[in-house]
Amino acid sequence: MRIGIYPGSFDPLTNGHLDIIERAKRICDHLIVAVARNSAKRSLFTIEERLDMLKHCCQSLYNGIEIVTFEGLLAEYCKKRHVNFIVRGLRAIVDFEYEYAIALMNKKLAPDIETVFMMAKGEYSFLSSNIVKEVASLGGDISTLVPQFVQQKLQEKFSSRSE
């Protein structure tokens, strides 16, 4: 059984992430979508909120996807879960150096686990969670960039902040 893992911050989930999830699902028997608990980045959404968004938007759409959170080193979590490969998305060239460094480090920490890169879909290749947050905070239209559920959560977040 080929077990893949797609780790990330998902702060918040975007249509670009969903596209990778859908495609990754096709190349493995079991896909774990893993939200990092200890990301150094400051997040807008709590870990529970991010998990909830993923569960709401993925589980009904794609059977056989497991959504989890993990803490500590990804390589250790992968060993524990007998993961065969890590899936990461690549957008423009700017992603490459960062992703390459992480992939090399993971290879060092867990030599049996491969990192598989998927090129972002053209229309999502400049889409990031940060851009979505920025546009949503300024009241812009993000309806083509994130699932409706996420759009609602962003609106709630920013309207409660401006009160």
Ligand code: ADP
């Ligand atoms: P991280 O903090 O681990 O980079 P993200 O949630 O920002 O977490 O991204 C998780 C993964 O999804 C990364 O490999 C990232 O390059 C990829 N990704 C992010 N946005 C997109 C997108 N629009 N299309 C394809 N892949 C994406």
